[in-house]
Each structure stands twice: as structure tokens, then as C-alpha cells.
Amino acid sequence: MKNKIFLYLFIFAALIGLYLFVSSGKMAEAKDATIEKLETDIVELKDSVQKAQLQVLDMQYFSLQNNDDALAYYDHLNLEDPSRYIADKLLETNERKGDNPLIPYEGMESDFKINKIKLLNHKWIITDFSDGKYWGELLIKYELNDDLGVDFTLIDHLLYTRSN
Template sequence: MKRSLLLYGIVFSVLINIFQFVNSSNILKRSEEVSTISKKELKKAQDTIAKLRDNDTFSLATNENAQEYYFEYDVKALQTKVKEDLTAFNADKKGNKYVSYDQIGDNPFLINNIKILNHRWIIANFSDGKVWGEVLLKYFHNADKPTEFETVETLIYQETLN
């Protein structure tokens, strides 16, 4: 009787060990598959991001025709100056004057992000903390004077309730 119990115990422990070995092998194989799939998806995402960066057609930084207009200037320094000149108008208590909307709430409209599209156009977004919008501007760079701006079109998005 003791021998049969010992034999059953050994057989049972061998079966448990076989089960754990097979299960662990399957888990390891599946984790390797998931890792391989994740690496492929990461590579695909990185390629897409690189393509989008390379295909940034609407940017002074990548538009050679627009850069030729400023052949005598350092384009990066020019972009910095234009952005600084535009955001300097945020200091006004009534908000940035190139946002053609009057103050709606407690805060004035201020320009947040700016993208210089070419040698003549800028698109920027603005907000008062609750309401958001975008503005299309013409700009005229002057070497010795502040940059001149002209609002072409402005749009405001409907306030969303959170």
C-alpha cells in the first residue's frame, strides 16, 4: 500500500513537472512572438514618423523655394525672430492684437504655437485657456525693424464642456 502511494506520488509529480515544462515553454514562445510583433510595430511607427518629418512640405525649414527668398539670412535665426516678434504682442492686456476676436471670458486670447509655412504665411493657434482657435497671418520680415504682420483669417472653435 505504501509502495503504491509512493508510486502514485512519483507519477503525479512527474506529470506536474511535465505540465509545468510544457506550459512554461508555451509562455516563453508566446512572449517571444509578442516581442517580435512589438518590435515590428515599433519599427513601422518609427518609419512613419520619419516619413512625416521628411514630408513636412508646409514649413519654411524644408521649403527650398521659400528659403531662396531669404538667401541672405540664417533661416533658423529668422524663424526665431519672427516667432518672438509675434509672441511679443501677447504682453498686451487685451491679448494678442492679431487674434481678431475680442476677449470672451476672464482671460485674453494669446497665441500659443506658431508654424511658419513659407516666406509669407504663418499659421498659429491661440486660446484663452477655455476657447481655442487658429489664425492665418501674412508676415513681412524687415532686417532692421520688427516683423510686420497682417491677419488674413481667424477661426474659433466652439467651447467644449468637460
């Protein structure tokens, strides 16, 4: 009887060992598959980050902040951030009551005001303007004087029309 108990215990232990062996193999396969998937996800993520970085660099190409030659134009003025200074001066033209004086259109819903500003280089700015319903864009030439005054000259403009 003692021998039968040991035989049953041995068979039971062997079955448990076999079960653990098989289940650990399947678990290892599942973990390997998960690791491979994560590795491919990382590669795809790296590719998408690289594409996004290239897009950002492409969008920043026409920008005063990234144009060392244009920024050198302002070295003698000792301005910490010429882009911000010029954009602030342009936004000050919005403070006048009524339409912005640089916008050659009369606001239809309210007054036309400049919203977005992009300094292209040390001479040109492109802006977006709106009255809340209608919008357009301006191409502005500017000159930053030695006394830190800024002269703005409208080069071209457009007003988008709605087609209803």
C-alpha cells in the same frame, strides 16, 4: 554485489542523461519560440518606426524649416534661425496689455493671446489663440524687412464655439 551497484549507477546515470537530453530539447524549443517572437516584434517595431517617420515627414511638409526655397528668401539677412526669430516677433505682440492686436475678437474669460505658431513658408503663419476657455485660429501674412522688422497682416480667422 559490486556488479549490482555499478548496474544501478549506470541506470541512474542513464536516467539523468535522458532527463537532461529531453529537458534541453524542450528548453531549446522554448528559446527558439522566444527568438522567433522577438524577431517578429523587431519587424513590427521597424514598421511602426518607419510609419512614424513618414508621419513626421508628412507633418513637416508645410514648414519653413524644411522648405529650402522659402529659407533662401532670407539668405541675405544672415539670420541663424529665421523661424524662431519670426515666431519670437509674433509672440511679442502678446506682451501688450489686453487682447493681442492681431486677434479680431475680445476675450470673454480673459485676454486672447497667441499660443502656438507654425510658420508655413516665407509668407504665411498659422496660429492658435485662446483666452483660457475659448480658442480659435488665425492665418497671418508676414513680411520680414531688411531692417529685421516684421509686418504682420491678418488674412483670415475663426473662433470655435462651444456647444453645451
